[in-house]
Amino acid sequence: MKPFTVYLFVLALGTAHIITGQVLLQDSERKVLHCNVTGEWRSELGSHLLLSAVGPEVRGVYRTAVESVRGAAGLEREAKVFGVVSNSPQPTIAFSVVWAKGSCTTWVGQCFSLPGGGQVLNMLWMLRSAAQSSVDNWGSTRLGEDRFIFTRSVDSP
Known part of the structure; x- marks a missing residue:
């Protein structure tokens, strides 16, 4: 791989990790409400x-x-x-x-x-x-x- 391609790959991977981490954090902070069918x-x-x-x-x-x-x-x-x-x-x-x-x-x-x-x-x-x-x-x-x-x-x- 060329150095620029490697750089883009690492940048994309890092961005995905940051976005995924933020989404997981938001989901874990959300209060889970339980729906009871009875x-x-x-x-x-x-x-x-x-x-x-x-x-x-x-x-x-x-x-x-x-x-x-x-x-x-x-x-x-x-x-x-x-x-x-x-x-x-x-x-x-x-x-x-x-x-x-x-x-x-x-x-x-x-x-x-x-x-x-x-x-x-x-x-x-x-x-x-x-x-x-x-x-x-x-x-x-x-x-x-x-x-x-x-x-x-x-x-x-």
């Missing part, structure tokens, strides 16, 4: 979610405020929740429900602690409606997103 949540459309996490397992109850077709979620518009959650300060989470009429919905996303002390679940969902035949399959899957806001702590659903 509790009661409400979506932007008014659906209610009651979750209890024990280790990596999540259980609870989901009460929907919306339906694709009236009665699709059953008379109570409520279903049991089964899922998993990671063990981290801002955990990822996935859970599913099976509706009374045979459809199922799965959510996957992450729990975030907000700077003001609140918590939010940012979730993507997929709804699979039961099709009568493979010909009807084309319109049986819907995708979307939900934002659940933590409303209160609970011991267990």
